[in-house]
Every structure is written in C-alpha cells, then in structure tokens.
Amino acid sequence: MQTLLSDLKTIVGATHVLTDGDLSAWTQDWRKRSHGRALAVVRPASTDEVAQVVKACANYLMQHPDCGLSIVPQGGNTGLVVGSTPDETGRQIVLSLQRMNAVRSLDAANLTMTVEAGCILQSVQERAESEGFLFPLSLAAEGSCTIGGNLGTNAGGTQVLRFGNARDLCLGLEVVTPQGDVWQGLSGLRKDNTGYDLKNLYIGAEGTLGIITAATLKLYPQPKAQLTAWAAVPSMEAAVQLLGLAHQHLGASLTGFEMMGQFALSLVAKHFETLRVPLYQSSAFCVLLENADAESEAHARSQFEGLLEAALDDGCVTDAVVAENLAQAQTLWQIRESIPLAQAQEGLNIKHDISVPVSAFATFVAQTDALLAQAIPGVRLVNFGHLGDGNLHYNVQAPEGQDAAVFLREQEVRVNQIVFDSVLAHGGSISAEHGVGSLKVDHLTHYKSPVALNTMRAIKQALDPHNLLNPGRVVRIG
Numbered sequence: 197m198q199t200l201l202s203d204l205k206t207i208v209g210a211t212h213v214l215t216d217g218d219l220s221a222w223t224q225d226w227r228k229r230s231h232g233r234a235l236a237v238v239r240p241a242s243t244d245e246v247a248q249v250v251k252a253c254a255n256y257l258m259q260h261p262d263c264g265l266s267i268v269p270q271g272g273n274t275g276l277v278v279g280s281t282p283d284e285t286g287r288q289i290v291l292s293l294q295r296m297n298a299v300r301s302l303d304a305a306n307l308t309m310t311v312e313a314g315c316i317l318q319s320v321q322e323r324a325e326s327e328g329f330l331f332p333l334s335l336a337a338e339g340s341c342t343i344g345g346n347l348g349t350n351a352g353g354t355q356v357l358r359f360g361n362a363r364d365l366c367l368g369l370e371v372v373t374p375q376g377d378v379w380q381g382l383s384g385l386r387k388d389n390t391g392y393d394l395k396n397l398y399i400g401a402e403g404t405l406g407i408i409t410a411a412t413l414k415l416y417p418q419p420k421a422q423l424t425a426w427a428a429v430p431s432m433e434a435a436v437q438l439l440g441l442a443h444q445h446l447g448a449s450l451t452g453f454e455m456m457g458q459f460a461l462s463l464v465a466k467h468f469e470t471l472r473v474p475l476y477q478s479s480a481f482c483v484l485l486e487n488a489d490a491e492s493e494a495h496a497r498s499q500f501e502g503l504l505e506a507a508l509d510d511g512c513v514t515d516a517v518v519a520e521n522l523a524q525a526q527t528l529w530q531i532r533e534s535i536p537l538a539q540a541q542e543g544l545n546i547k548h549d550i551s552v553p554v555s556a557f558a559t560f561v562a563q564t565d566a567l568l569a570q571a572i573p574g575v576r577l578v579n580f581g582h583l584g585d586g587n588l589h590y591n592v593q594a595p596e597g598q599d600a601a602v603f604l605r606e607q608e609v610r611v612n613q614i615v616f617d618s619v620l621a622h623g624g625s626i627s628a629e630h631g632v633g634s635l636k637v638d639h640l641t642h643y644k645s646p647v648a649l650n651t652m653r654a655i656k657q658a659l660d661p662h663n664l665l666n667p668g669r670v671v672r673i674g
Contacts, residue, residue: 232282251376269403271345279633313344350400352629357584421493424525428479452486453584543600552624
C-alpha cells in the first residue's frame with residue numbers, strides 16, 4: 197500500500213500522514229478497551245482534502261478488492277463504544293478531522309452557526325456565548341469531543357430534556373460520500389420539504405455512510421437567569437414524581453433533570469474528597485435540576501421555590517438546596533460529571549447507556565437490580581443519568597474486593613444479557629446516546645427489529661457498496 201500512502205502524502209502533506217511513532221492517541225479508545233493498529237493516521241485540513249483522500253482510497257480498493265482497506269473517521273476520540281478506532285489488521289486509515297476546526301459563519305438573524313467537524317464542542321459553546329447566544333449541547337467530554345463526533349453519534353448530554361439531542365440542534369450538513377463526492381447541504385433552513393431528509397440519515401450513522409465535514413447548528417438566546425437545585429429523594433418513584441411536578445411548575449424553563457444513586461455519589465465522595473456531596477448519605481437518590489428562565493432571576497427563583505415547596509409537601513423530596521451563585525451551581529454540576537471518573541478510579545466496570553420510558557424507570561431499576569443481585573451476590577450498581585429524557589447510565593461494578601479485570605472478563609456477557617433483556621421487556625433501547633460502535637453491533641441482532649436491521653443493511657449496501665467507511669460498526673454487511 198505504499199503507493200496509496202504516497203498519494204495521501206501528496207494530498208494532505210507528508211507531515212499529516214502519520215505511520216510511525218506513538219499513534220495511541222488515535223488507535224486506542226478513550227476507555228482503553230481497544231488497542232488497534234492503523235495503516236496511517238491522515239489529518240486533512242479541508243473538505244476538499246477529505247474528498248481527495250476518500251477518492252484515493254476508493255480507487256485503490258477498486259483496484260485491489262482483497263486488500264482489506266477501509267477508513268475510520270475520527271473526531272476527538274472520546275467515544276464509549278469503540279466506534280472510531282482502528283481494528284488490529286493494520287489496514288485501516290484513521291481519518292482525523294481535528295485540523296478542520298474553523299467557525300465558518302454565524303448568522304445572528306437566522307440563529308445559526310456553521311462550523312467544521314473538528315471544532316471542539318466547548319469552543320462552539322464559547323463562540324456562541326461571546327455573540328450573546330446559547331448552543332445548548334452539553335456533556336462531560338465537551339472540552340475534547342468534536343462536533344463531527346457529536347453528530348456522528350447523535351450525542352445527548354444534560355439538556356436533551358429541553359433542547360433535544362445533537363440531531364435536533366442541526367439544520368444542515370456538509371458530507372463526503374464513500375465515493376469521494378461532496379454533498380453541500382449546509383442550508384440553515386428550518387423548512388425544506390424537497391424529498392428524503394439526508395441530513396438525518398448521516399446523523400447517528402457513526403461515519404458508516406459518509407464523513408461529516410461541517411454542520412449548520414441552531415442557536416438560542418441566552419437565558420436571563422439560570423438556577424440549579426439539588427434535591428434528595430427517597431426512591432426512584434419519588435424521582436419520577438418530582439419530574440412531573442417540575443414539568444408543571446417550570447414548563448419549558450426546565451433544562452436539566454439528572455438522577456444519581458447513593459452508591460454513585462458515594463464513589464465521588466470517596467475518590468474526590470474536595471467535592472462536598474450534599475444530602476446523599478440519607479437518601480436513596482439525589483436529583484440535580486436546572487431552571488433556565490427567560491424573564492429574570494427573581495422569577496426563576498420564585499418558580500424553583502414553588503416547585504420545591506410542592507415537592508416537600510407531596511413527600512417526593514426530603515431536603516433540597518438551591519445554588520446561591522454560579523460557583524455553587526458549577527460545583528453541583530461537577531459532582532454529577534465526576535461520577536464516571538470516580539467509577540473509573542474504583543476499577544473497571546460494565547457500562548450501559550440505556551433508555552426506557554420515564555413511566556417504566558422505577559420498575560426497570562427495581563427488577564433489574566434484583567436480577568443482578570441474585571445472579572452476582574455483592575454486585576454494586578452505579579445508577580445515574582438523564583431521567584428527564586429517559587436515559588440511564590446503568591453501570592455495574594464488581595463486588596467489593598473482587599478483581600475488577602477478572603469480573604469484567606467473566607461476567608460481562610452474563611450482565612449484558614440480564615440488563616438488555618430487561619431493557620427490551622420494558623420497551624427500551626440498549627443505546628440511548630453513546631451509539632452502537634463495535635461493542636454493541638452484534639447485540640442489535642437480538643434487540644432490534646429484523647425489519648429495521650434489514651433496512652439499515654440495505655442503506656449501507658446502497659451508499660457504501662465496498663464497505664469502505666467504518667466497517668463492522670453500527671451494522672454488519674457482507
């Protein structure tokens with residue numbers, strides 16, 4: 197493949213085709229579960245260069261159909277389902293979009309911003325804020341994840357309740373197809389009824405149908421006030437009841453509703469001693485609420501106080517605190533965002549990113565907890581997530597004192613079956629916001645409709661018949 201590598205160096209420059217040295221930043225996934233080997237890491241600087249790279253690879257694959265060449269698109273490499281790192285064959289090109297990080301335009305009248313795929317999410321948030329706007333996508337990895345990856349996985353985060361997933365925040369895309377053509381679909385239109393919605397086909401496809409190179413994103417006015425509250429609730433049923441009250445009292449001002457189990461918070465208290473975790477020791481769960489008000493701070497605080505008074509009267513909240521300033525609010529959110537880091541400090545674990553209807557949350561947790569406790573005595577459950585939109589990070593930690601690596605190796609298949617079977621029984625999904633990647637691709641045959649899978653395979657086969665882009669992720673063909 198030396199001829200291909202030479203062609204790629206001509207396209208993007210020799211210094212941006214990496215074949216030697218430590219490539220682990222691109223070949224190892226964030227959780228360090230997968231250690232792949234790349235033919236090369238290619239770092240284009242423009243959409244034209246991406247198109248040329250894809251076309252060169254497509255032509256080479258046509259000439260050498262048995263060479264095993266494929267392309268793995270990659271953004272910030274912060275994914276959790278091994279969807280953006282190469283396999284071990286050494287025949288895959290990692291196409292890193294990190295150099296493509298420009299904000300192309302901001303249209304204040306249209307409330308849109310057009311950015312390249314390699315833009316860091318936090319940078320997009322900050323640019324919007326500097327112009328007086330809000331880009332509401334927010335998640336723990338926002339300091340390193342990229343917009344292309346966010347759209348490729350249809351990322352969720354903490355404000356889906358009010359603003360929706362990444363899909364709901366995107367109006368247009370620029371995409372390089374598996375043939376190396378460029379689809380210019382960066383329209384900022386909110387209404388365009390001229391056929392199939394190609395944009396939504398590529399969003400959530402994890403780079404298997406095309407490579408997102410730029411996007412036109414929705415902006416919102418900055419709220420006049422943003423308040424955060426932390427409430428202790430005695431049960432999952434009480435948390436669901438509190439959510440209903442929050443909808444009644446706050447309406448569209450409710451932008452965040454995060455649920456955290458007692459054990460999850462105990463890990464934060466254990467591994468991050470400087471963070472003072474409130475109210476968790478005497479409560480089964482705590483809830484973090486955010487109220488973004490378009491009127492005033494006084495109005496927002498009045499709304500919050502009315503909600504919490506009603507919740508205390510109803511018994512679904514036993515105690516609560518409202519952040520008095522921005523620093524206190526940031527600390528409360530830091531506690532929530534530190535749960536995955538604290539769990540990692542505790543040891544390897546089995547992660548689940550599932551969704552069920554909010555009405556089924558309490559029964560799902562109670563029944564699945566019981567099934568796991570019966571199957572694995574002493575198992576520890578790290579439950580936390582976005583209760584407001586039905587998304588739970590239902591993670592499973594080894595029993596106290598048991599070797600975590602051995603637990604992962606011996607119990608992961610069994611645990612996944614228990615959890616996924618329960619998700620299916622409660623009308624849910626085995627992937628809510630992290631995607632499918634390679635970790636869950638084989639599970640889909642058991643937990644997704646055969647009609648849906650056949651349709652997905654047909655789309656992949658039609659758009660990428662040579663399986664050039666991210667093969668073995670989301671859906672398998674051939």
